[in-house]
Amino acid sequence: MLEWVRRVVRRVGEVDAELVRRSASLPRTPADPALGAVTVAANHGLLWFGVAAVLASREGVTRRAALRGVAALAGASLATNAVAKPLLPRRRPLDDLVPEHRRLVDRPRSSSFPSGHAASAAAFATAVAMESPAAGAVVAPLAAAVAYSRVHTGVHWPSDVLGGAVLGSAVALATRRWWPVRPTAPSRARSAERVAALADGDGLVVLVNPAAGDADHDPSAELERVWPAAKLVRLDGSGEADLPAALDEALRGDWRSVRALAVAGGDGTVAAAAAVAAQRELPLVVVPAGTLNHFARDLGVPDVAAAAEAVAEGSAVRVDLGAAVVDDAPPRWFVNTASLGGYPTLVRLRERWADRWGKWPAGAWALVRVLAEAKPLSVRIDGKPTRVWLVFVGNGGYQPKGFAPTWRPRLDGGRIDLRYVRADTRLSRLRFALAALTGALSRSRTYVQRELTSVEIEVLGPPVALACDGEVHAEGNRFRFVARDRVLRVYRPDTAP
Template sequence: MIRRLHRSRWRVGRFDAELVRRSGELPPTRFDDLCRRVGHAADHSKLWFAIAAVLIARKGATRRAGLRGIAAISGASVSASLVGKRLFPRRRPAAELLPEPRRLVRRPTSSSFPSGHAASAFAFAAAVTMEHRGAGALVTPLAALVGYSRVHTGVHWPSDVAAGAAIGVAAARATRHWWPHGTGLPQQSEPPVEAPELESGEGLLILVNPASGDEDVDPSEQIRALWPKAELIRLEPDTDAVAEFALRAAAGDLRAVGAAGGDGTVTCVAEVAVRHGLPLLVVPAGTLDHFARDLGIDGPVDSAAAAGAGAAVRVDVARVSLERRGGDPRRLQFINTASLGGYPEMVRLREKLETRWPKWLAAALAMVTALRSAQPMPVMIDGRRRLVWMLFVGNGSYEPKGFGAARRASLATGLLDVRYLRADLPYSRARFVAAALTGTLRTSHVYRHFESPRVEVRLLGGPRRIATDGEVGPLGRRFTFQLDPGALSVYRLPPP
């Protein structure tokens, strides 16, 4: 066995030496300078962080691609530089093997195996490709150039680069353990339903929220171009546009209603659509657009294609009834999620942080802060006494499990997704964080999850505020969550 390993190592070394020799025999060209510049730009992953910043600046799949790329680089750097180089020390190629003009002025002194540059490059390229194939097609050739540049400038053997590339791809795939990739979800299975064709927008009323998403982008102009005959009502400050929209929808002469904004705007219009039995047109114009994303609508063009073809599906709607001491019960509708405990506090903190930080970063900081300052909440869940930090209820089955719920494979499951974090165990918050980081939440004692068409939650302490679809709602003591299967018709093209 040992003899075979030595023989394999000798063959690899011979192959490496032959490739480096042939590379050294290449005539001098401008390509030499390009390799040096690209390799220098990739030092400490500066090149990839710059590209990630550009991707993150745009919402949607490009933002997810940039964030997944950064996560993959972190894993690849640790695996290659802190683990691989220490376990497998190897001398770098001799400088004399290459012409002097091609050599780097400052040659690295760490182990040659594996290539950290190649690991980071292919980790970033593979992770970006998972989320956005177009961006991946642009980044992958650049990653390959960075990998080859390490051989061309004589600081790595070819097998170092191959090993680094393998580590990088593995690191990108490993991000799915904590952040599942949307394309791995089953195909959507919502039942189709007939809806009016809205090629020009005649009979269509759209509520437009210009404050959603990017502050400098107003979707009204694009909406008028796509549906010139549609009627628009804009959510302006100091106006009750939602009430005006509801009154106009009650007139009875509309064929459909639409929402151009984030999930909060969609929730308002969805309630009107269900009340009057009208199909809903979703035009994603917010920051995250969870509902539109789970529908498979990436932008206004997708919305226009579905509306023009009259293609729609039936999806579930979730409702929660609030009972307050000395007050009448109040009913709220939500299309994504509802929660109690630390989550509403996180929403309020996120709104404050958004004035200084990007929304995605503000949300992450707010989550950590809310969990650290959360107070235990004694509750009765379906008649069973529990002490929890926070409780999450989703309209449909969400992935991944845990409190980082992100995607739904279907919007017509007929079930609520209920999760809570126990507060009656020692170091429960620290154990929750450790389980989330290691991907072991499903087996953790501090995390509980079940699915049901109805769940009742009664607070044993003081009243708490509920958050629905990211908006902080009223105070309540008893909350009854239930599902209304297929209550909403939404425009969406059938999956290919």
């Protein structure tokens, strides 16, 4: 075995030497100073921090790509310099193996294997491509140039670059364990019977919350152009709780001519409109006009054009609604999630920071803040007494199954996703935080996750607030959560799976 290893190492050395000779024999070109400049720019990851800043300047997928890229860059740098180089020392190539005009003025003195520059470049490019293939395609040539520049300038053997690239890519792919990549395809749902096709909006009532999302953008004018025959109702100053009354007043109580209800706003407004649509057995059109638009993204309606396409086609799916009954009050409907305990605070903090940092980093920091400041709740869950830090209830089974549930594979099925953090175990907060940050929640005794048709939670103490779809609502002591299977028809284009 030892002799085989020696033969392999000797053969790798021979190949390295041959490849370095071939690189050194290339004629002098304007690419030489460019490769020298790019390899210096990549020192300490500065080049990649600059690229990340450009990507993060736009909200959405490129910002998430930048954040994942920086996280992978940090992990690759740590794995290379703190682990691999000390364990696998190797001499760097001699100066005279490459022409003098290519040599770096300040040559590195650490172990040659693996290449830290190649590891960082591969980690950043791979992580960016995981979130945005288009951005990854732009970054990849730059990453390849940085990796090759280490051979071109004579500071690494080719096998050093290959080893660094493999290590960096592996670190980037490993980030999925803690920070899952959201699928690009929308959630699945059962097709509804054909609903009204309303190309010009005749028979459509459009509810607009101008306070949702970007305060400087009111979608009313655009919606009037898309559906000129529709009736537009603005919420102007009234909240979601007043929505049924606002609609009744706008229609003077006459719903006979209404064939569908559209809503442009955040998830809280969408949930209120969904309750009205389900009660009146009307199909719902969701126009993403909020900050994060979770329900619209799961549905596969990314913009006004997609909503208009679905309405013109008359295509829809049947989806579930979640219902939360607080004490003896009427049900509070939700399209995404509900929560108790520290979770409402976690939701507020996470949503506040998600646009700047991405959902997982924002959720991780919000978790630390909430767990540090929260007080445990004594509760009975389906009659069983326990103590919890926070409770999450999803309308449908969410993914990933650990911390930071982000998307749903299905929008129907009649199930709720119950998750809570126990407070009745020793050092529960610390154990939960460590399990969440290391991706080991599935094996943690402090974290409980189940899918049910309904659950009852009784708070044994002062009333606590209920949060639904990111909005904090009335307080109570007795909470019943149930999934209403496929009670709502929602327009979705036929092109969405």
